[in-house]
Amino acid sequence: MANIKSAKKRILTSAKRTERNKAIRSKVKTAIKKVYAAIEAGDKAAAATALTGAISELNKAASKGVYHRNTSARKISRMTIAVNKLG
Numbered sequence: 009m010a011n012i013k014s015a016k017k018r019i020l021t022s023a024k025r026t027e028r029n030k031a032i033r034s035k036v037k038t039a040i041k042k043v044y045a046a047i048e049a050g051d052k053a054a055a056a057t058a059l060t061g062a063i064s065e066l067n068k069a070a071s072k073g074v075y076h077r078n079t080s081a082r083k084i085s086r087m088t089i090a091v092n093k094l095g
Contacts, residue, residue: 032074039065043087052094059091 010016039062046055063084070080 029074032069032072036062036065036069036075040083040087043091047090047094050094052091055091055094059087062087 010019039058042058043055043062046058066075066080066084069075070077075083
């Protein structure tokens with residue numbers, strides 16, 4: 009355990025941040041799974057709806073620094089292409 013006050017504070021803030029990042033990552037993964045589940049089922053309407061939600065979650069994660077913006081853009085691009093192929 010740290011003895012210096014600033015080091016103790018860093019431990020607390022990094023733990024808080026880690027929890028926040030885990031929650032955001034989990035939300036993103038769930039949203040992405042919903043899109044691919046709808047694609048597997050062949051349901052274009054559900055896939056399009058899920059895609060909108062997933063794009064929103066990915067953009068939020070990228071803006072908060074949980075995901076790199078290029079990673080977010082790549083995932084969005086691949087999902088959009090997959091949903092458009094259903095047509």
